[in-house]
Amino acid sequence: MSDTTTPVLLFVIGPAAVGKMTVGGAIAERTGYKLFHNHMTIEPLLRLFPYESPHFRRLNHAFREQIFAEAAASDLPGLVFTLVWDFDDPADAELVERYAAPFRERGGRVLFLELAADQAVRLERNAGQSRLAEKPSKRDLEWSNGNLVGMDAEYRLNSVDDFAHAPESHLFIDNTRLAPEEVAERAAAYFGL
Known part of the structure; x- marks a missing residue:
């Protein structure tokens, strides 16, 4: 078990519809951590501003940074x-570091669980009931x-080195053929969560 006085920030990263939210939920259930999936800030803001607008981007990042x-x-x-x-975009790496900074400043652990799955499987998952329930912008x-x-x-969208x-x-973890609970179990064991 991890030290409860040391906060943990676990990023679950990977391409669209790879299962990040589902696996993140399984990890949260197993550890008592809270799941903060990226669409928790995206969906409310899409009701007000287009995704590519400067207003959306500023607010999305500001809300997330305050939550972190x-x-x-x-x-x-x-x-x-x-x-x-996007591992080829330095701005994405800078954003991850900004999100992680409050945890690092408090001596917390910042961890990365990276998921990959075949595109055909991800296209199937893209129509999943829980995904569409949490992410209205994906319903088309x-x-x-x-x-x-x-x-x-x-x-x-996946790392190399x-x-x-x-x-x-x-x-x-390639989770093409793994249940979310199995991925969560592997991650918890690897990181000592």
């Missing part, structure tokens, strides 16, 4: 955050499937 700061300063044992990360499946395929073609400097804080 409050969570790190609280008595929460840990926070699980889901994120699609024609658009959402096209977005998933387009992101795969345009961005590098990006975590070579700190392998103890990174775990890569």
Whole structure:
């Protein structure tokens, strides 16, 4: 078990519809951590502003940074955050560091569970009931499937050697054929959660 006085921030990263929210929920249930999936800030803001607008981006990042700061300063044992990360975009790496900073400043652990799955499986998962319930912006499946395929073609959404400097804080799992609970169990064992 992890030290409950040391806050943990666990990023669950990977491409769209890989199962980040579902696996993050399974980890939260297992550990007592709180799940903060990326659409918890995206969906309310989409009611007001288009995704690509400066208003959306400013508010989305500001809300997240404030939540991370409050969570790190609280008595929460840990926070699980889901994120699609373009490893070729330095701005994404800077954003991850900004999100992690309050945890690092308090001596917390910052961990990365990276998921990968075949595109065909992710397209099936893209229409999953829990995904669509939590993410109304994904309910237009024609658009959402096209977005998933387009992101795969345009961005590098899984790491190569990006975590070579700190392998103890990174775990890569291909969850194409694994149940979320099995992934959560492996992650909890690897990180000692």
